[in-house]
Amino acid sequence: MPWIVRVKRKFNAAHFLTDYHGKPEPLHGHTWTVEVFIKAEELDKGGMGVDFVEIDNFLKDILPDYTLLNDVFDFSPSAENVAKGLYKKVKEKYPNLVKVVVWETETCGAEYYE
Ligand SMILES: Nc1nc2c(c(=O)[nH]1)N=C([C@H](O)[C@H](O)COP(=O)(O)OP(=O)(O)OP(=O)(O)O)CN2
Numbered sequence: 001m002p003w004i005v006r007v008k009r010k011f012n013a014a015h016f017l018t019d020y021h022g023k024p025e026p027l028h029g030h031t032w033t034v035e036v037f038i039k040a041e042e043l044d045k046g047g048m049g050v051d052f053v054e055i056d057n058f059l060k061d062i063l064p065d066y067t068l069l070n071d072v073f074d075f076s077p078s079a080e081n082v083a084k085g086l087y088k089k090v091k092e093k094y095p096n097l098v099k100v101v102v103w104e105t106e107t108c109g110a111e112y113y114e
């Protein structure tokens, strides 16, 4: 019986879409929220699938906090593309990753899975 272990973390970053309805968007920032979903097929003796703290520390290391996302990624940093970029990174560490959800605001976000 599988479980999905979920961890959410916020980061602050600026970005602009390089082609927003035909022209570059003005530079602006968001407090982004990232949530990762990792499948656990079994639990350890303590009842954990994957330790929240370990995942959170990993996210802390890799999330591009206080950056310009256009400098970090070689694609237009939409929520969709940021979700895909982060999925690739998290998947290297956690092969059981199911999906990554990225929220630009409280109400607008995108998720990526394969
Ligand atoms: N599918 C997507 N749509 C949009 C994305 C995206 O990543 N994926 N991104 C943007 C912009 O980057 C932007 O974040 C939208 O900004 P926002 O400030 O919310 O735009 P508003 O005009 O609504 O601004 P207000 O502050 O609410 O006036 C757009 N779309």
Ligand SMILES: [Zn+2]
Residues within 6 Å of the ligand: 015, 028, 029, 030, 104
């Ligand atoms: Zn934006």
